[in-house]
Amino acid sequence: MMDETTMIYLALTLVVLLLAFGTLGSIAKGIYYDIAILLMVITAGLIIIISQVDYVMFTMLTSLLGTTIKPANNYMINKKQDSVIKNVNNLYYATGYVTANLFPYVFKNENPPEDEEERMSQAPELWENIVKSLGFPFKFHVFSIGLNVQTARDELEGKRSYQEFQLSRALQGNANETVITSIQRQIRVLQSKIDMISSGEKPIATIMYIETTAVGITEQEALDKLSSQVTAIQVAFSSFDVELRRIVGRELYEIFKFNFALPLTVKDASSLFDQQG
Amino acid sequence: MLFGIEYAISLLFLVAAIMVPLSIGGYLVKIILFFIAMVFDVLAFTSRHYAYLFVPFIKGRGKRVILSNDDAYYLSASADSILKKVGEKFIATVYIMLPVYTSSTEMTDDQKLEFTQKVSRMVGITRDPARFTTEVLIMNKDDYLRELKDAISQADNEVAQLNLNKNPDKKRMEHYKGKSVMLRNLLNDMGKVTSYEEISYVTVSAYGYKEYEAVANAQQKARELISGISSVFGVPVSIITGNELLKFVEPEYLIPYVTVTTQMNSDLESKVI
Numbered sequence: 001m002m003d004e005t006t007m008i009y010l011a012l013t014l015v016v017l018l019l020a021f022g023t024l025g026s027i028a029k030g031i032y033y034d035i036a037i038l039l040m041v042i043t044a045g046l047i048i049i050i051s052q053v054d055y056v057m058f059t060m061l062t063s064l065l066g067t068t069i070k071p072a073n074n075y076m077i078n079k080k081q082d083s084v085i086k087n088v089n090n091l092y093y094a095t096g097y098v099t100a101n102l103f104p105y106v107f108k109n110e111n112p113p114e115d116e117e118e119r120m121s122q123a124p125e126l127w128e129n130i131v132k133s134l135g136f137p138f139k140f141h142v143f144s145i146g147l148n149v150q151t152a153r154d155e156l157e158g159k160r161s162y163q164e165f166q167l168s169r170a171l172q173g174n175a176n177e178t179v180i181t182s183i184q185r186q187i188r189v190l191q192s193k194i195d196m197i198s199s200g201e202k203p204i205a206t207i208m209y210i211e212t213t214a215v216g217i218t219e220q221e222a223l224d225k226l227s228s229q230v231t232a233i234q235v236a237f238s239s240f241d242v243e244l245r246r247i248v249g250r251e252l253y254e255i256f257k258f259n260f261a262l263p264l265t266v267k268d269a270s271s272l273f274d275q276q277g
Numbered sequence: 278m279l280f281g282i283e284y285a286i287s288l289l290f291l292v293a294a295i296m297v298p299l300s301i302g303g304y305l306v307k308i309i310l311f312f313i314a315m316v317f318d319v320l321a322f323t324s325r326h327y328a329y330l331f332v333p334f335i336k337g338r339g340k341r342v343i344l345s346n347d348d349a350y351y352l353s354a355s356a357d358s359i360l361k362k363v364g365e366k367f368i369a370t371v372y373i374m375l376p377v378y379t380s381s382t383e384m385t386d387d388q389k390l391e392f393t394q395k396v397s398r399m400v401g402i403t404r405d406p407a408r409f410t411t412e413v414l415i416m417n418k419d420d421y422l423r424e425l426k427d428a429i430s431q432a433d434n435e436v437a438q439l440n441l442n443k444n445p446d447k448k449r450m451e452h453y454k455g456k457s458v459m460l461r462n463l464l465n466d467m468g469k470v471t472s473y474e475e476i477s478y479v480t481v482s483a484y485g486y487k488e489y490e491a492v493a494n495a496q497q498k499a500r501e502l503i504s505g506i507s508s509v510f511g512v513p514v515s516i517i518t519g520n521e522l523l524k525f526v527e528p529e530y531l532i533p534y535v536t537v538t539t540q541m542n543s544d545l546e547s548k549v550i
Contacts, residue, residue, distance in 0.1 A: 006325050009280065013322040016287050020314070027294050027311055027412055032304040036311055047322050054326060065326040065339045072349035080355035086528050093528040120397075124381035131413055131475060133451075137531040146404025204401045213528045251327055254490040255346075260350040261361045262406050262482040274475040 010051050017044055055081075055249030065249040070074055071253055077198075078219075082248045083226055084256050094222035096230050097247040097255050098210045100140070100237055130236045143258065144204045152203035153194060160190040178238050209247065210237070211256060279328040280321050287317035289372040308370055351524065353492045357518045359526065360491065366484045369495035371515040372525050373503060375409075375477040375512060395509050402505040412525065416472040425464045432457035439547040478517065478525060481504065 017040055020027075025197045050057055061067070071079040076085045077137040078094075113194045165184045169175075197203050212229045216222030234244040247255060293309035305349070324331065333342045350359040350370075359370040382387055400409055435453040441443040480500045485491030503514045517525070524530045 004465040005402060009322055009325040012284060016314070016321075020291055020311070022302065023291075023295050027307050028304050030304075032308050036295055039308075039312055039315050042327060043318055048324055050319070054323070058327070065362055067334075067337075067339050068341055069333075070341065070343045070345070072345050073347055075349060088413075088529045089534065091529070091534070093532070095528050106498050120393040121386050123393045124384065124389045128381050131473075134413070135471070135475070137412070137414045139410050144400045144403075145405065146401075162290075191297075202401055206400065213531045215532045217527075236303045241399050249523040252465070258408065261363065261370055262408055262480060263367070264484055266408060276372060 005053065012049065013047055014044070017047075017082065037148075058249045069253070071256060075256070077256075078223065079254060080248070080253055082246055083223055084252065085219060085222065091217060092219045092222035093215050094219075094226040095211060095213045095256075096226045097252060098230055098233055099208070099245045099247060100210050100242050101206070101208045101242075127237055130239070132237055134229075134230070134232060136212065136214065138210055138229075138233060141206040141207075141209050141211065141258075143209075143262070145206075145263075147203040147205055149203060151207075153197050154232075156190050156194050156197070160187060163187045163190065169270060183277055203206060210244075211255075278333060282322045283317050283321035283324055284306050287314050287321055290314035292319065317491070345528065349440050352522070355492060357516055358495050359522060360488060363484075363530065366486060367488050367491040368482050369491035370480055370482045371495045371499040372522055373479040373481070373499055373506070374510050374515050374517050375479060375506065375510070376514070377477050399506055399509050402509065403481075403498075403502055405481060405483075405502075407502060409477075410480065410525075411475060411477045412523060412531075413475050414524065414531045415475055415533060416474045418467060418472060425460055425467065429457055429460045429464065431461065434454075476524070480525075486523075 020036075020040055022205075024033065024040075026037055036049060046256055050228035062079050062081050066079050069081075071077060071084070071201075074086055074088075076087075078085060082222070083094045084097045125241065162185055163186045167180065170180050186221055193203070210233055212226065213232060214222050214229050230246055237244055282380065289430055290310050291314040294314060297307055297310065300305075320331075329344065330342065333344055337343060350361045352358075353360050353369060358371045361368050361370070362465070379392065380414045381392075381476060432453045436457065439450050479502060481495060481502055483491060483494035483498050485494050503516075506512075506514050
């Protein structure tokens with residue numbers, strides 16, 4: 001989901017394109033006119049793609065250029081932008097992050113209460129099985145932040161209306177069953193959140209993620225081990241029925257900084273994780 | 278700021294593309310100006326999330342981008358928080374240990390449900406930003422192994438002392454011999470397997486315009502959180518201090534150096550064999 005500031009950026013940059021389109025006659029004629037149209041289409045396309053999946057574009061660019069980023073002394077983000085590497089005594093420690101929003105599973109009552117209770121009572125055992133099955137170090141983080149009740153409720157109602165609109169479009173069109181089920185699930189999740197706020201619970205926003213570290217005598221060895229650890233985490237946590245996506249790009253950098261200083265306001269936190277959180 | 282500059286440049290080149298007379302280079306110049314306007318339009322949009330990268334990216338010529346050469350953090354003078362300077366502000370972060378040792382194998386279904394509800398309640402306990410973490414790390418068994426070796430030597434010494442007597446106390450002799458064997462077995466087993474440790478902790482941050490102000494604010498937040506968590510779980514919660522903090526911050530503390538070298542040696546041995 002795009003935040004308000006990104007929408008303003010998007011609107012303003014598209015205004016330039018609109019202006020350009022309006023004055024195109026006085027800029028180019030003939031073949032130059034076609035080139036100008038092509039440039040505008042490319043610009044509009046790039047802006048829209050970046051607004052949706054900037055981390056993919058950014059990762060492509062850094063991989064292509066071989067760009068590594070040094071976020072702090074002794075640390076380095078690799079060119080694929082999916083790992084933070086630290087060199088200690090000629091040993092390489094590579095750390096990667098995976099999104100794991102457990103709230104739909106454990107805490108939200110998107111399903112009938114009796115099912116929810118069963119799931120919640122199974123959670124500690126599932127967790128222990130995961131800990132036992134994974135033979136490497138990892139951290140499970142839940143970052144929480146309290147929200148304003150009215151703002152949170154309004155926002156949730158807005159999101160629910162949007163999902164309902166998407167559902168009616170999917171039902172009218174030829175959308176497959178998976179898409180419809182996914183939208184219906186989203187609506188149930190949002191509705192349960194609204195119900196929880198209505199019943200007096202404090203609204204909180206959460207970002208949940210898993211961090212794992214692998215070690216190697218070369219950078220590549222550490223990165224290879226990390227990739228297999230990330231895959232093992234994705235397999236192990238799949239029993240929780242959550243989306244487990246490896247964090248890449250700028251969100252990796254932001255999450256790395258969490259280890260040393262947490263964001264202090266809701267605005268700070270929400271602007272960081274609009275794509276993969 | 279950066280957005281404003283790039284956006285203004287984009288508009289400026291667009292206006293230039295419109296206004297520049299055809300006598301100066303014809304349509305080619307106009308299209309070049311138009312192209313630059315489009316490039317800056319895209320750059321203006323990307324500055325939404327990547328403004329911090331532009332200057333270092335250009336400086337590093339797109340290869341080795343240095344965002345900071347400073348240490349990621351430093352320990353406060355009171356050794357109970359880590360500090361980071363962000364602009365004019367200092368951000369202090371405090372780590373709070375959560376001693377929860379219950380295992381699901383010892384719980385009934387009702388207790389499991391209650392435990393999960395407690396965790397859920399704990400996450401929503403504060404309106405301030407907080408991070409709740411459960412960490413599984415490789416245990417640094419160095420100290421433990423040393424203690425085991427010392428205990429074995431002590432037991433062996435006792436046996437030797439008893440042997441010096443003409444009529445040794447058989448009961449005591451059996452006891453120390455048994456102890457020595459048991460500890461040796463334990464030492465052998467401990468050396469073979471990698472042991473893991475599970476720790477839970479909470480992180481809170483606060484800012485201040487002076488170091489001590491940031492630390493005091495973070496400690497205040499931590500104390501509030503501690504009283505809330507203690508009432509939910511009924512366990513004594515404490516603030517982590519000194520070198521213990523490194524276990525939660527530095528990646529090398531997740532996998533101790535001794536474990537890495539042991540693993541490397543065994544890998545090498547298996548390859549040679």
